[in-house]
Amino acid sequence: MTSRAVPHAATPFDPFALQRPTAEPLPLIADSPHSGLKYPADFGYALPFDELRAGEDTDVDVLWQALPAVGGTLLAAEFPRSYIDPNRDAADLDAALLDGPWPGELKPSEKTRLGIGLVWRDAGHDGRQPIYSRKLSVAEVQARIATYHAPYQRTLLEEIEQAFQRHGAVWHLNLHSMPANSYEGLQIQTDKPLADVVLGNHDGRTCSEEFTQLVAEAMRRRGLGVAFNDPFKGVALIARIGRPAERRHSLQIELHRGLYMNEATRERSAGFPALQQALGGVAAELADYVRQQTRG
Template sequence: MTSLVSSSPGTSPLVLDSPHSGTRYPADFGFACDLPRLRRAEDTHVEKLYDFAPDLGVAWIEAHFPRSYLDANRNITEIDTTLFGEAFWPDPVETDPQVLSKVRLGKGLIWRMTDDGIPIYERQLSVAEVRERIDRCWRPYHAAVAAAIEAAHARHGYSIHLNCHSMPAVASSHATEFPGEAHADFVIGNRDESTASRHLSLQICEHLTDLGYSVSYNHPYKGVELVRRHSDPARHRHSIQVEINRKLYMNEETLEITEGFAALQKSLQSLVALLLQTDPRAV
């Protein structure tokens, strides 16, 4: 069975991961909506934007399965039980109202709706197939991220983890709790400064602002499961979610790369270079 997760080991304190850029649609997906619509859920080309990172000694983890098949940036408790019809999901289910608001939008661990509110399935899912997705996709992905951060921290005494994403220029109806909101060029999230130091996070914001980009801090994306689960700022393990506006590098309708790609990648290279020279313990 082909692995749906890949990773490259690093030598630096920096770890990057891309959980939503996967384009391998498993044969057992069984979706009913049209594929072009479903593909708009992808963080398309994010893996290409950061393809320079491994050569700089940066650890890289990448999901090859699509986000709509299983969202690695959700906890395994974020189950939309309506997917099972009359069947009972026997494992723990999230009870936090704030988390459940995303599940109600159809954006739990297993997506029920596309970003524009179109049902993905015309069938009920089985408990067995969802558990298999968790075992094949979620567990190895999180294991790879955890191992890379642990190795970076062991080598250097600290780690900086960037959780790499892209976002549409304008939020769709079922994408966030702020439908129709026009996004900044970048959104930097650390769950209200609980997953990374304020100084380090604002250093990233300031660097991008100095490069001429508009930057939002913790709105509308604060960071979700990957930064929450794998961070511990008190022990010098910093995790930050980086959202890039797709209009900067691609055509959102055709998914084709545009002329802005090269300039954006150069900016990301400068950001990575900065972080490779940054020791958050010094602050």
Template sequence: MDWVSGESEPFEVREPEVQSVPLVFSSPHSGRAYPSEFLESSRLDALSIRRSEDHFVDELFADATEFGAPFLVAHFPRAYLDVNREPYELDPRMFDGALPSYANIGSMRVAGGLGTIPRIVAENMEIYRHRISVETALWRIEGIYKPFHATLRRLIARTHARFGLAVLIDCHSMPGNIRLSGSDLRPDFIIGDRYGTSASAELSRAAVHFLEEMGFTAVRNKPYAGGFITEHYGRPVRGLHALQIEVNRALYVDEATLEKRPEFDIIAAALSAFMRQMIDFAEDYRRETALAAE
């Protein structure tokens, strides 16, 4: 089975001419190249199946390379394969044949239909007409999931070796109707650091502060604290930090038509400024950490 779509590869690394900053950006859910074989297996129409995309997030953060940071961008869609999960979070009810014994079939994400091979998109819409083969699932994991993560590990390791510090910014979007628990507040941005375990408090607080300074409502960890990527790659005691940023889609996209709103360029410009500020802060943080270690 081959990756067949309008893209030559399922993901790409957008590299700066020279990596000059200790940051790496990733956009694992903004892919919008749907293989025809996948679409034929789905019961959803061409618009509905896109409901789980992080719409245009790769474009919102496109200036990352201009600032000297690499940017890992998925072309495969999240409905096809979710790399922000463990490699084998799989629902046995979805597949013809037996899953391998090492598959995690009991996670909360699997129960909710949002495993490595998702069963649903937003609003609990079932993706598939029929069960799919176990071989199909394992091919997506072996052929795309594992190479994606190998690439991300390489970028982080290279950055850490070069600068003594690596800060991963994992870029996502969230539905516009998300509210904080017990409140009517709809945040514009959520910064996730796995409740302080995937990045230093200084970096997390700085991210929230920069967004608030621009007039946005920004919060930490609730309701999104970060997924597998943030949890897996963030090791602050080793100088490896991972932050997740969620952008409220209602700020820049019409959630009914999935077309860009007139404000799209404004939000992109704000995120460009945010990236520049985070880069400057990370550079200062790196110098202060190095001095403290002497």
């Protein structure tokens, strides 16, 4: 398959694609924050493009394309996470990247320490190659937030809130893929193999156990191995959204990239159609559950 990635896309462009339900609308809201393939012309990266692309969750939005047909809403970023990451808080920023003081409080997380905070410091197939040969201006980072990050997060939160107001409950799926060397990239020493699917709910704090297990069983019935919160628990976005005691559920779903792509070239592998079909079945099961939960 020919790459759809655009290394120097004309700016600005729409920060996201929003697919609304084509069936009876359900309070099932999904987002793919890291599948963007349009690299803005003002990025100014110094890393070879094929190394920079290693951070993409390439084609995750396509793998889950059945969601609107079963009543779900699917939001997908058009910009790359390495440019600015919509799955991070706006204060999760590395001050060392900047050419001047940030006009506000910064709250760098563990992701920033690893070089993958709001604005990435490092990328590459080993996750350790510097993206820039320059400092970033405060103004350009502010522009990235205003043009891409803020509209994405605002739209996602609006869709979730509107669904909750209509139905009295909402289920949010935060959709990702993970490289084969995820443990290494997170600086975790282990001999455990990476699961096919990792479900993250902050150790039960962002999503009910019932829904988490429903997703796990739907995956397992399709031959996929499932792990929970290992090595990904979910980050700030699902922590902000998920309050299961209030019927607000948020679950991160990570798919092993080896199931569907060649990680070196980003091209779809022979396993892509089967995984896409399997996830279509998972989406239908989740929609049935949400429908039952909201019809009283």
